Amino acid sequence: MILDEIDKKLLNLLQQNAKQTTKQLSLQLHLSVTAVYERIKKLEKEQILEKYVAIINKNKIEKNFLVFCHIKLMQHTKEYVTTFEKEILKLEEVSECFHVSGDYDYILKIYVKDMESFRDFMITKLTAIKYIGSTHSSFAIEELKNTTAIHL
Numbered sequence: 001m002i003l004d005e006i007d008k009k010l011l012n013l014l015q016q017n018a019k020q021t022t023k024q025l026s027l028q029l030h031l032s033v034t035a036v037y038e039r040i041k042k043l044e045k046e047q048i049l050e051k052y053v054a055i056i057n058k059n060k061i062e063k064n065f066l067v068f069c070h071i072k073l074m075q076h077t078k079e080y081v082t083t084f085e086k087e088i089l090k091l092e093e094v095s096e097c098f099h100v101s102g103d104y105d106y107i108l109k110i111y112v113k114d115m116e117s118f119r120d121f122m123i124t125k126l127t128a129i130k131y132i133g134s135t136h137s138s139f140a141i142e143e144l145k146n147t148t149a150i151h152l
Contacts, residue, residue: 001046006031008152010039011048015149018052055148063111066140067118069126070104074133087129093121104136115139 003011006029013025026036043049058064073080081099088097088108096109112118118137126135 001042001048003048003152007039007043010036011043011152012149014040014049053148058111062113065112065114065118066143067108067110067112068138068140069108069110070136070138071106071108071132072103072134072136073105074131076105080131083130084132091121091125093125 009029010025013020013028022033022036022040026033029036031039040049058066071084073084084106085097085099088094088106093110093112094108095111098107099105100107110118110121112121122135122137126132
């Protein structure tokens, strides 16, 4: 599907606030409510719009200690990669995991309550995963920018 300028504007508006009604969106896009509804359905059908989510204030739920953990596997065999990836998906503290190039094999984004919680996570969960050769963790001091939006 090729996105036109109206599709891009619509996607940007939905990324800012997905709870807007089709009427609110139609006023901003200068289209009829039906036209906006049909565009949204088309974007959903094409899986350009994958899902709608709520973004939670991490401070209010005591999960505002952010850790970036770099993981190096002992080897890059299929068994090691498959095992690690299967196990990492089970860890609720890990909000994002990327297989990357460079000095490390994976980068994890981890949210916990505090340093003590992170230590417990490392000892009881992360290092219990087979085939991890080494880890390197960095702690966020301040969040300068955090967005889920991809500008079109």
